[in-house]
Amino acid sequence: MPILSLNSVSKSYGALKVTDAVSFDLEPGEALGIIGPNGAGKSTLFNLITGNVRADAGRIQIDGRDVTGETPMQRCASGIGRSFQIPQPFGHLSLYENLLVAARFGGGATAQDAPRLCLDILARTGLAAAANSLSGALPLLQRKRLELARAMATRPRVILLDEIAGGLTDAECVELVATIKSIHAEGTAIIWIEHVLHALTSVVQRLMVLNFGRMLMLGEPGKVMSSPEVREIYLGIEA
C-alpha cells in the first residue's frame, strides 16, 4: 500500500488555480523529486500534504487512511515531517531546544528518549557545536541544516524537503546530499523540491514536473529530463 496518496487534489487562490487535480502515490521508502518553474505550485503542494493549506477538492491519504480534513499536527503525528523553504525556527530558542520541541510535540518522543534523539540529529546534521546557539541569528547554511534537523526530529516516515540546497557551496551541497541519502537509507520516504538538479537527481528515484499547478510528467529522472516538453518549460530549451 502507498504510504501517501493524492487523488485529484486542487487548490485555487481567487481565479488562480495553484494546484490542478494532482494525483500520485508515494511508496514506502521511495525518494521523489519535484521540479518546476517559480510559481508552479510546488510549495503549495507541500502545504496541501501537510495540512497547512486545505484542499478545495480531492483526497489525501496516509497509509490508505483519509487525512484530507486533518490538521498539520495530526498529519505530523501520522508520520509527515517537513522543512520550510523560508526557515521558520523558534528564534529565541537554542538549536537543541528547537529540536526538543519538534521531537516531543511533533514526534511524540518521551522526555527520556528526546534528548538522545536530538543530540544524535544535531551530530548527523553537523550542528552539534552550535547546539546551544540561539536559532534566530544563524547563517544560511546552519538555518538550512536546522530546518532539516527539525523535520528529522519529528521522526517522520515521509520527509518533505523544500529547496534546502539553494545558496549552498558545492562542498556544503555534497554534505547535505550525504545526510539526505542516510535518511533515505534508513527507510524514510522523501519528497524533495529542489532547483539544484544534480543534487536532486543523485537521490531521487522518480521525478515530478509541475507547471501552472498541473503535473506535467512523473517518471524516471533521466527520462523526464530528456523530454522535449520538460526541457522547453523548465530549462527554456526549445524542442
Ligand SMILES: Nc1ncnc2c1ncn2[C@@H]1O[C@H](COP(=O)(O)OP(=O)(O)OP(=O)(O)O)[C@@H](O)[C@H]1O
Ligand atoms: N496564500 C496565497 N495567497 C495567494 N496566492 C498564493 C498564496 N500562496 C501561493 N500563492 C500563489 O500561488 C502560486 C504558486 O506558489 P508556490 O509558492 O506554491 O509556487 P512554487 O512552485 O513553490 O514557487 P517557487 O519555486 O518560487 O518557490 C504563486 O503564483 C503564488 O503567488
